[in-house]
Amino acid sequence: MAARIIDGKAVAAEVLKGLALEAAQLREARVIATIAVVLVGDDPASHTYVRSKIRTAESLGMGSRAHILPESTPHAELMGLVQQLNEDPAVHGILVQLPLPPQINATEVLDAIHPLKDVDGFHPYNVGKLVQGGTPMPPCTPAGILELIRHSGISLPGKEAVVVGRSNIVGKPVALLLLAENATVTVCHSRTADVAAVCRRADVLVVAIGRARMITADFVKEGAVVIDVGTNRLTEGLAEGEQAGKLCGDVDFASVSQKAGALTPVPGGVGPMTIAMLMKNTLTAARLQSAA
Numbered sequence: 662m663a664a665r666i667i668d669g670k671a672v673a674a675e676v677l678k679g680l681a682l683e684a685a686q687l688r689e690a691r692v693i694a695t696i697a698v699v700l701v702g703d704d705p706a707s708h709t710y711v712r713s714k715i716r717t718a719e720s721l722g723m724g725s726r727a728h729i730l731p732e733s734t735p736h737a738e739l740m741g742l743v744q745q746l747n748e749d750p751a752v753h754g755i756l757v758q759l760p761l762p763p764q765i766n767a768t769e770v771l772d773a774i775h776p777l778k779d780v781d782g783f784h785p786y787n788v789g790k791l792v793q794g795g796t797p798m799p800p801c802t803p804a805g806i807l808e809l810i811r812h813s814g815i816s817l818p819g820k821e822a823v824v825v826g827r828s829n830i831v832g833k834p835v836a837l838l839l840l841a842e843n844a845t846v847t848v849c850h851s852r853t854a855d856v857a858a859v860c861r862r863a864d865v866l867v868v869a870i871g872r873a874r875m876i877t878a879d880f881v882k883e884g885a886v887v888i889d890v891g892t893n894r895l896t897e898g899l900a901e902g903e904q905a906g907k908l909c910g911d912v913d914f915a916s917v918s919q920k921a922g923a924l925t926p927v928p929g930g931v932g933p934m935t936i937a938m939l940m941k942n943t944l945t946a947a948r949l950q951s952a953a
């Protein structure tokens with residue numbers, strides 16, 4: 662039977678409706694929840710993401726600031742900007758878009774963001790909180806994935822969850838969130854002996870590896886919930902009629918949609934949820950900082 666397609670755009674729209682009300686409540690308490698987004702360099706995908714974050718904040722009646730810096734920006738200058746944003750009481754959330762150019766020490770920059778303004782959830786304090794089983798500001802993509810799994814109707818306690826990929830942005834934190842929901846969690850990575858065999862155990866399969874269409878039906882148990890975090894630009898292996906540069910996931914949609922129980926599309930799956938969760942974290946940060 663064909664998989665149910667989990668409509669991330671629709672779920673995100675529902676979440677955003679609730680967040681617009683929260684933003685309005687904060688405004689009544691004279692707090693304009695404000696996010697500062699910092700982008701260094703010319704990466705076109707990063708520019709698209711940043712525009713979309715700013716547009717979404719504005720659509721919710723939240724405040725936004727975009728700091729667009731040249732590719733050549735020195736490390737010390739970026740650190741100075743982060744410090745200034747940390748000290749600015751009108752800014753509640755700070756997001757430094759990754760990746761950063763090579764002259765910048767990304768770890769040092771992320772560690773410099775005040776934990777209460779860390780709407781990405783990447784600061785070691787918030788990562789530590791996540792490991793302990795509770796953070797008010799979980800990383801956005803993993804938090805969005807958990808929302809989508811909830812919407813798929815599957816109950817997580819006792820289920821086999823397999824995460825493919827161990828990045829700090831997605832793989833590791835989503836594994837921790839699944840564990841906090843009492844799933845039995847396995848993380849696969851580039852050195853895993855038989856990725857397909859491990860994936861076939863999964864009731865819930867989360868894929869974040871950055872390899873176009875790597876996960877075929879052969880990796881998927883009949884009826885599993887499959888979450889595709891990949892955003893690859895197709896340059897090879899194009900099917901007939903497909904254009905080079907097309908956005909596609911890590912999951913081979915055509916074959917997996919015939920076997921999975923539910924599946925997120927790319928685009929329109931995880932992506933819209935990430936932005937919604939960023940707005941949620943910004944509202945949380947504003948509340949925590951203003952005690953509103």
Ligand code: GUN
Binds near residue numbers: 801
């Ligand atoms: N680049 C890709 N994903 C992310 C994210 O979640 N946060 C930031 N800051 N940069 C990213």
